[in-house]
Amino acid sequence: AQSVTQPDIHITVSEGASLELRCNYSYGATPYLFWYVQSPGQGLQLLLKYFSGDTLVQGIKGFEAEFKRSQSSFNLRKPSVHWSDAAEYFCAVGPNQGGKLIFGQGTELSVKP
Amino acid sequence: EAGVAQSPRYKIIEKRQSVAFWCNPISGHATLYWYQQILGQGPKLLIQFQNNGVVDDSQLPKDRFSAERLKGVDSTLKIQPAKLEDSAVYLCASSLWGAETQYFGPGTRLLVL
Numbered sequence: 001a002q003s004v005t006q007p008d009i010h011i012t013v014s015e016g017a018s019l020e021l022r023c024n025y026s027y028g029a030t031p032y033l034f035w036y037v038q039s040p041g042q043g044l045q046l047l048l049k050y051f052s053g054d055t056l057v058q059g060i061k062g063f064e065a066e067f068k069r070s071q072s073s074f075n076l077r078k079p080s081v082h083w084s085d086a087a088e089y090f091c092a093v094g095p096n097q098g099g100k101l102i103f104g105q106g107t108e109l110s111v112k113p
Numbered sequence: 114e115a116g117v118a119q120s121p122r123y124k125i126i127e128k129r130q131s132v133a134f135w136c137n138p139i140s141g142h143a144t145l146y147w148y149q150q151i152l153g154q155g156p157k158l159l160i161q162f163q164n165n166g167v168v169d170d171s172q173l174p175k176d177r178f179s180a181e182r183l184k185g186v187d188s189t190l191k192i193q194p195a196k197l198e199d200s201a202v203y204l205c206a207s208s209l210w211g212a213e214t215q216y217f218g219p220g221t222r223l224l225v226l
Contacts, residue, residue, distance in 0.1 A: 034214075041219075041222075043220050098212050099161065101158070103156050105153070
């Protein structure tokens with residue numbers, strides 16, 4: 001079965017602290033992996049994506065993610081969180097030539113001053 | 114470059130009424146998607162169009178939901194009659210033909226009373 005699991009529903013970090021959001025997936029074929037961010041009342045903005053090559057990918061806003069095939073994981077990281085990073089983050093998996101994206105349930109990030 | 118446009122942004126209706134949402138994709142994007150995002154969940158695909166043809170509508174509740182993309186550009190999603198459980202955000206996304214990256218609109222937030 002194709003699925004994406006984000007184990008953490010809600011995470012709170014202090015501004016300036018590091019962040020790691022977890023994502024595990026189950027997918028039959030070689031997938032594309034994505035991280036999207038959704039601010040309140042907004043659509044989804046693509047942070048980064050991975051298909052092949054270097055397993056550490058860089059995205060916008062200082063985010064990066066690491067693909068680990070052996071663990072079926074694609075965790076999102078940021079070295080120093082800013083208050084403006086507070087939002088909901090979605091991990092997704094999809095086919096390599098376009099098609100249905102399967103999303104996790106999301107992780108809500110709160111940032112403490 | 115203009116993004117994906119959706120309207121209306123918000124809609125409140127009573128159960129058993131009908132409602133329609135409109136989406137205009139990014140210019141040149143052949144593929145258009147409608148996703149349903151229920152509160153606390155990740156988006157789930159309802160229907161995928163390639164130009165004006167349906168590629169995947171396996172998750173569309175066809176007894177009450179319909180969608181069309183007559184000229185291969187903008188699209189309309191309709192619900193008739195609406196049920197309480199249809200309260201959700203309806204997201205439209207588009208991509209280039211065969212491309213893996215989907216670009217999302219701001220969504221239409223529907224509340225069914």
